[in-house]
Amino acid sequence: MGAVAAARPGDEPSPGRPSAPRPLQSGAGALDNAIRVEGVSKRYRAIDGRTVLALRDVDLEIRPNEFVCLLGRSGCGKTTLLNMIAGFVIPSEGTIRVGSEKVTAPGKGKGVVFQQFGLFPWLTAQRNIEFACQQKGMDPATRRRVAGELIDLVHLRGFEEKYPYELSGGMQQRVAIARTLAIDPKVLLMDEPFGALDEMTRAGMQDELLQIWSNRRKTVVFVTHSVSEAVVLADRIVVLGPNPGHVKTQFTVDLPRPRDRLDPAFLALEQEVQGALN
Amino acid sequence: MPSTDAGAVPAALPTRPPRMRWLTHPTTWTALAGAGTLAAILAVWELLSRLGWLNEFFFPPPSLLFAATIELIHSGFPDGITLTTHVLMTLQRIVLGFLIAAALAVPAGIVIGYFEILSKMTSGIITFGRSIAAISVLPLFIAWFGIGEAAKVALIALGAFWVIVTYTIAGVRFVDPLLLRVARSLDTPGPVIFARVILPAALPRIFTGLKVALSVAFMIIVAAEMIATVTGLGAMITEARTSFRTDITMVGMLAIGLLGWLVSRLLDGLEQVLLPWRKGGLRA
Numbered sequence: 001m002g003a004v005a006a007a008r009p010g011d012e013p014s015p016g017r018p019s020a021p022r023p024l025q026s027g028a029g030a031l032d033n034a035i036r037v038e039g040v041s042k043r044y045r046a047i048d049g050r051t052v053l054a055l056r057d058v059d060l061e062i063r064p065n066e067f068v069c070l071l072g073r074s075g076c077g078k079t080t081l082l083n084m085i086a087g088f089v090i091p092s093e094g095t096i097r098v099g100s101e102k103v104t105a106p107g108k109g110k111g112v113v114f115q116q117f118g119l120f121p122w123l124t125a126q127r128n129i130e131f132a133c134q135q136k137g138m139d140p141a142t143r144r145r146v147a148g149e150l151i152d153l154v155h156l157r158g159f160e161e162k163y164p165y166e167l168s169g170g171m172q173q174r175v176a177i178a179r180t181l182a183i184d185p186k187v188l189l190m191d192e193p194f195g196a197l198d199e200m201t202r203a204g205m206q207d208e209l210l211q212i213w214s215n216r217r218k219t220v221v222f223v224t225h226s227v228s229e230a231v232v233l234a235d236r237i238v239v240l241g242p243n244p245g246h247v248k249t250q251f252t253v254d255l256p257r258p259r260d261r262l263d264p265a266f267l268a269l270e271q272e273v274q275g276a277l278n
Numbered sequence: 279m280p281s282t283d284a285g286a287v288p289a290a291l292p293t294r295p296p297r298m299r300w301l302t303h304p305t306t307w308t309a310l311a312g313a314g315t316l317a318a319i320l321a322v323w324e325l326l327s328r329l330g331w332l333n334e335f336f337f338p339p340p341s342l343l344f345a346a347t348i349e350l351i352h353s354g355f356p357d358g359i360t361l362t363t364h365v366l367m368t369l370q371r372i373v374l375g376f377l378i379a380a381a382l383a384v385p386a387g388i389v390i391g392y393f394e395i396l397s398k399m400t401s402g403i404i405t406f407g408r409s410i411a412a413i414s415v416l417p418l419f420i421a422w423f424g425i426g427e428a429a430k431v432a433l434i435a436l437g438a439f440w441v442i443v444t445y446t447i448a449g450v451r452f453v454d455p456l457l458l459r460v461a462r463s464l465d466t467p468g469p470v471i472f473a474r475v476i477l478p479a480a481l482p483r484i485f486t487g488l489k490v491a492l493s494v495a496f497m498i499i500v501a502a503e504m505i506a507t508v509t510g511l512g513a514m515i516t517e518a519r520t521s522f523r524t525d526i527t528m529v530g531m532l533a534i535g536l537l538g539w540l541v542s543r544l545l546d547g548l549e550q551v552l553l554p555w556r557k558g559g560l561r562a
Contacts, residue, residue: 088459107465118460122478122555131474135464163555183464 032099033186033219035062035085040094042080042245053244054080058094060238060247065217069230069237071277077245078223079191085221086112086189098187111185111218115192117172119164125175126151126160132182150178153212170201177212187219194229203261206232210257227274231266232259239276249276338525343532346525355526356508356517365533367510371427371502372495372541375434379491383439384484387446391480392472397447404444412437412494413501425506433502438491445487449480482556485549489542496538511537 037060046052055077062068070078083089085096087106096103098110106112119128129147138146151160154174164172173193180188193209194202206229213220224230230237234253241248251273259266300306320340326332327339334342350361390396412433419436423429453476461471503512511530518526549556 086463088462106459106462110463112459112463114456114460116456118456120457120460120475120478122481122553132464135466135470165555179464 033064034099035060035187035219035221036095036097037061037081037085038095038097040081040084040091040096042077042084042089043092055245058245058247062219062221065219067213067220067222067233067235069234070221070223070240071225071227071230071237071273072240072245072248073225073242073277075245076240076242078225078240080245081240082189082191082221082223085187086110109183109186111180111183111188113173113177113180113188113190113193115195117164117169117176117196119172119175119179121164124161124163125156125167125171128164128175129179129182132179136183146182147178150182153181153215154178154208168201169197170205173197173205174208177209181212181216185218187221190220190222192223192225195224202229207258209233214257227270227277228261231255231270231273232261237273239273251276335522335524338528342525343529346523346529350526350529355514355523359509359514361529361533363509364511364514364530365537368499368503368512368534369537369541371430371510372434372492372499375431376438376492376495378431378435379438379442380488382435383442383487383491384446387443387484387487388450388477388480390443391447391450392476394451397451404440404447408440408444412498416501416505420505429505430502430507434495434498437494437498441491441494442484442487445490446480446484449483449487450476452483453479481553485545485553489545492541492545493538496534496541500534 037058040055040058041053042055043051043053058081070081072078080089084091085103087103087110101108120131123131126147129150130143133143133146151157154177156171156174159167159171167175194205197205210233222233231253237251237253239248239250240246253269255265324339324341327334327337349355354360390400415436416433419429419432423432457475457479458471461475500512500515503510504516507513508517511534515527515530518530
């Protein structure tokens with residue numbers, strides 16, 4: 001499983017089988033999309049001038065193509081941790097590596113999906129995705145084709161010429177996910193991506209994300225405060241505790257996919273994780 | 279919000295045939311109500327004047343204003359200078375001054391807004407400049423530019439400049455930080471972020487600045503046209519004052535209002551064409 005490389009949108013067209021295995025990139029190797037968090041702490045200065053410790057001494061190893069959920073209440077530093085992996089925030093102590101590269105800045109294959117979507121309001125759905133393609137240096141024809149494939153992948157055919165304000169929250173987040181996939185990221189970092197959506201849309205989006213993930217294997221770090229969301233999605237759940245933020249405990253979820261949210265084993269695990277959270 | 283309530287009512291009523299739908303549409307009623315109110319005010323005004331309760335000199339009634347408009351179109355005031363000439367001259371000065379201001383203020387605002395250090399250096403000067411009423415600079419401008427067209431156009435350009443530069447700086451500085459994060463996470467190079475994220479994000483505010491500046495230009499024009507000229511709506515109003523023609527003063531006033539309204543609508547239309555994505559009622 002771990003050796004299956006992600007389909008690269010920039011490559012030759014592979015209509016009908018976007019998930020076809022590809023030869024590994026030279027020198028990169030499957031380990032290129034592992035994430036290593038070593039002894040990371042984050043301090044920041046509060047408004048009143050006091051120094052606040054947001055995260056203390058976090059060690060975390062995420063395997064290539066693993067789907068990890070960071071679970072915790074607000075204020076336990078899960079978004080801070082994600083922002084440090086993304087390169088938006090620099091750790092006060094310790095190092096973070098994505099593949100062999102130490103994280104010092106955003107970009108370089110670290111795809112991020114935000115709770116508030118972050119679509120460019122002046123670009124249509126198609127153009128939002130093409131914007132990302134352009135930064136990968138694709139020529140206009142390739143951009144159009146790749147964006148079109150991604151529109152299909154996130155089931156937005158027919159909405160590609162719509163502006164963000166014309167789309168529902170769920171559709172906007174699907175555009176944002178497609179845009180992130182357009183750069184063929186090594187890792188997919190998602191900060192409560194479905195937090196702004198209603199319950200029904202949310203469940204649908206979880207299923208859709210898993211489908212996308214099974215098509216285009218990526219290492220995923222997914223921040224959430226919903227226990228059931230974590231149990232539906234994750235290979236592994238990392239529970240963070242507060243004051244200061246630290247890794248409290250971890251759960252490996254080996255329930256087969258697709259997971260039945262009403263299955264007794266599912267509910268039992270949900271209870272157990274909930275217990276660890278309290 | 280009364281308009282929202284009005285919009286909700288028809289849904290509860292038995293459905294009308296589609297052709298009659300405009301009858302229940304809130305905007306139809308708003309437009310009708312606006313026109314009705316105006317007509318009623320004019321009618322009462324006319325009536326009070328006919329009854330002799332309102333002095334015709336201080337409050338020239340609509341019928342007199344209509345007659346004055348006809349006179350202005352045919353023989354003009356002062357003699358030979360028709361309303362069309364006045365309107366065209368005023369429009370020319372405003373458009374010229376406005377375009378000069380925009381051509382200077384938009385690029386300046388973009389540069390100042392982009393570099394935080396420049397914003398800090400200039401914020402005092404800009405607040406200071408904006409606080410000086412353009413009209414108070416008039417004597418100085420006459421000394422610098424003479425009493426010809428240049429002084430009038432420069433006065434309008436000055437008034438519009440401060441407004442446009444202020445809005446442009448704000449537009450460039452207060453781009454949604456989320457959009458910048460997105461761009462950086464997609465490996466977007468700095469110049470591309472500037473051209474394809476910061477500039478489009480600033481456009482709505484820049485456009486608002488242009489619209490506000492235009493209304494400022496219409497306020498300044500009357501003062502600008504007091505300088506040694508007999509053409510333009512401002513000059514017409516000044517002339518009418520010296521010959522005790524309150525009716526012409528009032529027609530001039532109304533013409534400026536109407537002109538300002540028309541040009542504003544033009545800019546609104548332009549905005550809808552240039553920024554179609556704004557229809558969603560963006561946070562701007």
